[in-house]
Amino acid sequence: xxxxxxxxxxxxxxxxxxxxxxKKDKFVINFFRVFVLVAxxxxxxxxxxxxVLDPFFVSSPSRIFxxxxxxxxxxxxxxxxxxxxxxxxxxxxxxxxxxxxxAVLLWWNEKVRxxxxxxxxxLNSLPKIALGPVIILWVGAGTSAIVLxxxxxxxxxxxMSMLSAFLAVEEGKILLMKSMHASKLQILFKLVLPSSMPxxxxxxxxxxxxxxxxxxxxxxxxxxxxxxxxxxYGGQIFKIDLVMxxxxxxxxxxxxMYYFVSLLEKKYNPGAKS
Amino acid sequence: MKNLLTFKNVNYxxxxxxxxxxxxxxxxxxxxxxxxxSLVGPSGYGKxxxxxxxxxxLTPSSxxxxxxxxxxxxxxxxxxxxxxxxxxEWRTVWKNITLGLEIQKPKDKEEKLAMAEELLKKxxxxxxxxxxxxxxSGGMRQRVALIRTLTMEPKLLLLDEPFSALDYxxxxxxxxxxxxxxxxxxxxAILVTHDISEAISMSDxxxxxxxxxxxxxxxLSLNLEGTSPLKKRxxxxxxxxxxxxxxxxxxxxxxxxxx
Ligand SMILES: Nc1ncnc2c1ncn2[C@@H]1O[C@H](COP(=O)(O)OP(=O)(O)OP(=O)(O)O)[C@@H](O)[C@H]1O
Ligand SMILES: [Mg+2]
Numbered sequence: 068x069x070x071x072x073x074x075x076x077x078x079x080x081x082x083x084x085x086x087x088x089x090k091k092d093k094f095v096i097n098f099f100r101v102f103v104l105v106a107x108x109x110x111x112x113x114x115x116x117x118x119v120l121d122p123f124f125v126s127s128p129s130r131i132f133x134x135x136x137x138x139x140x141x142x143x144x145x146x147x148x149x150x151x152x153x154x155x156x157x158x159x160x161x162x163x164x165x166x167x168x169x170a171v172l173l174w175w176n177e178k179v180r181x182x183x184x185x186x187x188x189x190l191n192s193l194p195k196i197a198l199g200p201v202i203i204l205w206v207g208a209g210t211s212a213i214v215l216x217x218x219x220x221x222x223x224x225x226x227m228s229m230l231s232a233f234l235a236v237e238e239g240k241i242l243l244m245k246s247m248h249a250s251k252l253q254i255l256f257k258l259v260l261p262s263s264m265p266x267x268x269x270x271x272x273x274x275x276x277x278x279x280x281x282x283x284x285x286x287x288x289x290x291x292x293x294x295x296x297x298x299x300y301g302g303q304i305f306k307i308d309l310v311m312x313x314x315x316x317x318x319x320x321x322x323x324m325y326y327f328v329s330l331l332e333k334k335y336n337p338g339a340k341s
Numbered sequence: 342m343k344n345l346l347t348f349k350n351v352n353y354x355x356x357x358x359x360x361x362x363x364x365x366x367x368x369x370x371x372x373x374x375x376x377x378x379s380l381v382g383p384s385g386y387g388k389x390x391x392x393x394x395x396x397x398x399l400t401p402s403s404x405x406x407x408x409x410x411x412x413x414x415x416x417x418x419x420x421x422x423x424x425x426x427x428x429x430e431w432r433t434v435w436k437n438i439t440l441g442l443e444i445q446k447p448k449d450k451e452e453k454l455a456m457a458e459e460l461l462k463k464x465x466x467x468x469x470x471x472x473x474x475x476x477x478s479g480g481m482r483q484r485v486a487l488i489r490t491l492t493m494e495p496k497l498l499l500l501d502e503p504f505s506a507l508d509y510x511x512x513x514x515x516x517x518x519x520x521x522x523x524x525x526x527x528x529x530a531i532l533v534t535h536d537i538s539e540a541i542s543m544s545d546x547x548x549x550x551x552x553x554x555x556x557x558x559x560x561l562s563l564n565l566e567g568t569s570p571l572k573k574r575x576x577x578x579x580x581x582x583x584x585x586x587x588x589x590x591x592x593x594x595x596x597x598x599x600x
Pocket of ligand 1: 355356357362364382383384385386387388389390391424553
């Protein structure tokens with residue numbers, strides 16, 4: 068589509084107007100996006116400045132930024148953020164990869180799938196946090212427990228979503244492959260996996276959110292460092308600025324990760340409305 | 342002439358959880374080598390079932406199907422063009438067309454690639470070679486599916502209503518083209534269609550089916566003069582044949598409604 072536009076520079080008047088309107092709409096939307104954020108922070112700051120709200124309980128933007136500044140100076144900004152980011156990325160990676168492979172195996176063998184289906188459903192409805200103490204017993208307190216928590220939270224939904232995407236491939240397309248004498252492996256690699264790419268990207272998106280839940284929950288359970296640790300710690304010593312600053316950093320990190328995934332979406336699912 | 346395909350007393354039941362659907366009842370027919378055979382009959386009469394059996398995608402519940410002298414169907418001898426185009430949206434037009442070659446890796450792959458390119462040019466699709474199917478119209482998609490089938494150079498072509506998404510004009514000319522390709526390449530084809538005049542203009546033989554459980558009601562051997570389907574439509578016997586088949590099918594409908 069883009070190519071055509073380049074080779075055809077002379078558009079009609081109405082098209083120019085249309086493009087102009089699109090641009091204007093986009094500007095207005097972006098303006099209000101920033102406006103909402105600024106207004107929110109501004110009102111928050113004012114309310115705490117005039118002591119309508121007690122900054123001891125709700126903190127304030129200026130205190131949060133000051134807190135972030137201190138952390139940046141003494142180096143804890145990066146170290147603690149890195150700990151949590153690391154746990155999240157590892158958990159996210161393992162859960163996505165292993166879950167995907169399990170889904171492929173379940174697609175491959177119908178009987179195995181039927182056997183495991185009820186277990187997966189039960190696992191999915193189980194609140195994974197309930198396994199916390201067991202996890203610590205098994206792998207010990209520390210990073211591996213946190214990563215495992217993260218994996219447990221993401222993996223079941225990965226298996227379920229990918230499996231249903233694999234099974235949703237049109238029967239007729241499978242017949243077409245069969246009529247071309249394709250082996251099951253060829254059907255998998257040339258039809259089933261590529262046609263489930265859009266679902267894979269949406270699984271990635273879901274897992275971004277879930278893996279942060281996993282790592283923060285893990286840190287609540289057992290940790291000596293990380294953003295989740297600081298949030299719990301800050302809460303215990305009533306240092307709400309630390310809690311808020313850490314939450315804000317989490318927001319930024321999670322959004323960054325989500326952004327990378329949505330770049331993939333443009334590549335594999337260009338038809339999707341973002 | 343030698344028979345490429347024979348159906349002998351073929352029965353087929355679709356098995357579902359709650360039911361057993363008796364789709365084909367004692368179907369008998371044969372297809373000579375290098376001939377063009379049409380299967381006609383309204384929707385749900387078992388035309389697709391016959392093609393799926395021929396392609397070896399279904400196995401007869403009883404009876405025998407012989408392809409090229411063998412009881413075991415060699416799927417590589419068959420090119421199946423389905424009722425839907427089933428193009429893969431994530432592949433370009435070219436990659437869709439060469440899918441079969443990618444899967445089977447035939448020895449003469451280069452020649453077949455060259456042929457695919459020729460066919461693309463012939464059907465005015467060469468400019469869309471590197472586009473995704475999304476940007477094609479329904480008729481263009483169907484032509485791509487047709488080329489995908491022809492590229493495999495199968496001995497027996499199975500065409501399940503290949504022209505249904507084309508407008509009338511294109512349909513006539515694509516019919517002509519397909520007919521010409523099949524005749525010049527000395528191929529054998531079975532065409533499924535609802536369109537009686539299409540069947541008459543293209544076929545050497547027409548097989549009329551009865552309603553479910555389908556059996557062969559009548560086999561008509563045609564010998565129309567004329568070199569192309571379009572010309573055949575102008576022959577005097579065309580109209581009387583049309584009338585005959587139409588009566589057969591509508592008798593079938595009324596018989597079905599009575600029971
Ligand atoms: N997978 C299936 N399971 C159960 N019954 C089926 C299945 N496929 C087809 N049938 C039944 O078999 C009969 C013949 O179906 P078939 O698809 O061969 O018809 P058709 O002549 O190709 O119809 P159309 O012109 O609409 O494509 C139909 O009545 C249908 O209900
Ligand atoms: Mg059909």
